[in-house]
Amino acid sequence: MATQQDEGGVPFSIAHDLQQFRLLELPAGILELIDAPNPPALSIKSQAASRASGTPNPKAAYAVLCTPNKTFQLRQVQTSNSVFVTQPRLEGHGNEIPVPTTCAVASCTATLELHPTVESSAPYLKEALPIYDIIDGMVDVAGNGKSKTRILSDVPLSNGECEVGWKELIAFEFAGSSYRPSANTLAQVWKSINAAALAGGTKLDSQFLTEEILKAMDEEGYPSELITAIFRRLAADEQDTNGPWSCLDRTKTVHFVGITLLEAREGEANYLTAEFLNAWKDCVPESWRTDAELSTIKDAYVLPSTMTIAVKGVSASSAKTEDSTPKVGSSSRKWHERFGRARQR
Amino acid sequence: MPTIPLHISKTLHSTTENPLPPLLLTPSGLAILELQGTIHFPTPSSATTTSPSSDFTSNSSSTQVGKLVFPLYNPKLSDPADTKWMKRVYFYVGKHQRLNGEVKKLGKPFAIIRKRERREDVEMGGMEAVEGEGGLEVQEELEIVEVVRYKIVFSTRPEPVGGEEA
Structure with a gap:
């Protein structure tokens, strides 16, 4: 041995x-x-x-x-x-x-x-990004002075997941800061896009030059980064969103416009369903009007009475016209609940 | 520093002859050995240690604590499909103790990670000091130097064995 x-x-x-x-x-x-x-x-x-x-x-x-x-x-x-x-x-x-x-x-x-x-990056980004809200043509928000790269590096999720959330929130970089638009802002900018497309005879659901719409909207003073972020969010799945061309997905767009209009009016007690449907139809290209039906946004709305409509739940993505402080508070409260659940497990 | 890059740099190559069975060999020569308990050895003194100058990779001294024996392993039978030898490994510690263990394939291999060696420390530090925005610390970087798929594990307590004549 x-x-x-x-x-x-x-x-x-x-x-x-x-x-x-x-x-x-x-x-x-x-x-x-x-x-x-x-x-x-x-x-x-x-x-x-x-x-x-x-x-x-x-x-x-x-x-x-x-x-x-x-x-x-x-x-x-x-x-x-x-x-x-x-x-x-x-x-x-x-x-x-x-x-x-x-x-x-x-x-x-x-x-x-x-x-x-598996977690959505949207809540992290919501907390990190100031809300870009246009009220009477004025924007009253202090930039955070952070680039997109800087913001994403602080989110404890992979880059791919961050990009999904970034696109979902229609977040954009503008003048050295990063923002996410309020529903109110999105509604305004979308109306303007729709008007520009109508005036220029642009079919939004076939390929069009992004630059043409941007030029047509030039006078309105919206950040072009925001407009392209909207195009990217609504792009058809096969569309390459980095090139000079855009092409919107009809289904996505009609759905987005409906939800955005509802969220922009969140907090108003008496938003008449008929009024909403008319506004919605008016905000999409003529040939898409028939798509603007309640069934398109089912599960996303509630009918508080037979006459009125409201967005379902307190959707955190609906950025109201309030300043961002209470928002930060509410999202960090959720943040806290999430910790609690994680720790109990 | 919220984001630390984790590089995959399996560039560490050992030039030293590796005495372990081929299954346990990795390009870097790194392997994993797990045992229950702790190995106590006398405080290093010059009598028990050697700094081998013949091998440039090892620049620190060490204490020999024992021997690993693969009793069923026969290097002449080079059939990689034969894994029976994995079932028995002896680890003689000191002169009177033997641990009984085996070679195990890891269900989930381990990556061996270390802090990245930075050769251009000064230069890099200087760059970041200029670029860094308010209080950004010097970036730490990690690297995976090896992926290890097997380990030698001794999960039982040592058993006494007869001393050597020497």
């Missing part, structure tokens, strides 16, 4: 200066990415400490690993075992001839696990 272990064994040593290594457990999806010939960029993100809320952020230590379009929550798992990372070395101890040795170069007391999370 003794001789066998002498001859057949691999010497094992422990380095005195241990290195700092971390072990990250790789689920199949991530492993495939890493093994791919051209692995995509991965990053570890954490949410920026929220300065708006005075309470300490319970998710301060919360970090995620992001692939281009997926997010995984990082969880540290302590282990009671000793886990060594070893490296081959040529070592001679005492006066012996150096022999290949397995040397422990790092000791890990915890490993990191990845748990896929």
Whole structure:
């Protein structure tokens, strides 16, 4: 026995200066990415400490690993075992001839696990972006001085998921800041787009030059970034939204206009259903009028009485004409509830 | 610093001869060994340690604590499909203790991550100091240096063995 272990064994040593290594457990999806010939960029993100809320952020230590379009929550798992990372070395101890040795170069007391999370980036972006609201032609909002890149880097979700939320909110960069428009603003800008398309004979559901509509709307003074963000949001699925051309999806657009008009009037007790339907039909191209029916936006509205209509629930996306402070408050309250649920689990 | 890039740079290549069975070999030579408990070894003194100058990758000293033995592993039988040898690994610690373990395929492989070595530290730091907006810290970067798919695990307590004659 003794001789066998002498001859057949691999010497094992422990380095005195241990290195700092971390072990990250790789689920199949991530492993495939890493093994791919051209692995995509991965990053570890954490949410920026929220300065708006005075309470300490319970998710301060919360970090995620992001692939281009997926997010995984990082969880540290302590282990009671000793886990060594070893490296081959040529070592001679005492006066012996150096022999290949397995040397422990790092000791890990915890490993990191990845748990896929599916979450919308919209609530994070809503909190981060000031509301761009046009009232009587005036915009009273202080820019945040943050670029889109800067905003997205603070959202603990993958870039792909951030882009989806960004597009959904019709967020835009303008004059060095990033904003999201209020429903009221969207309604105004959309009416103007529709008018410009009508005047110029542009068919919105076939390819048109974005620039033409922008020129036609030039005098109205809306940020062109906002107009193109609307086109991008309403683009037909196969449309390349980065080129000079735009093409809107009829179904998406009619739905969007209906919801936007409703949200713009949110808080008004007596918005007559008939009045809404007329406004809606007037806000879409002539040939689309027949689509502007309540069935198109089913599940999104309520009828408080037989005569009136209102948007369903207190939709957080409906940015009313109030200043943004109470909004921030309400969204951070939800934020808090979410923490609570996560912690109870 | 909300976003830390995690690079995949499996560029670490070991030139040192690796004494472990091929299944456990990785390009970087890094492997994982897990055991229950802790290895205690005497405080390093010059008598027990050597700084091997022959290998440039290891610039620190170490203490030899034992030997790994793969009793069922036969390097002459180079059939990769034969995995029976994985079932038994001995780890002799000191002269009187033996751990009984095995080689396990990890259900989820581990990525070994470390902070990225930054060769142009000064230059980079300077750049960021200029570009950084109010109080942006110097960016930390991580890299995956290896993906390990097997580990040697000793999950039982050590058993006593007879001392060596030497």
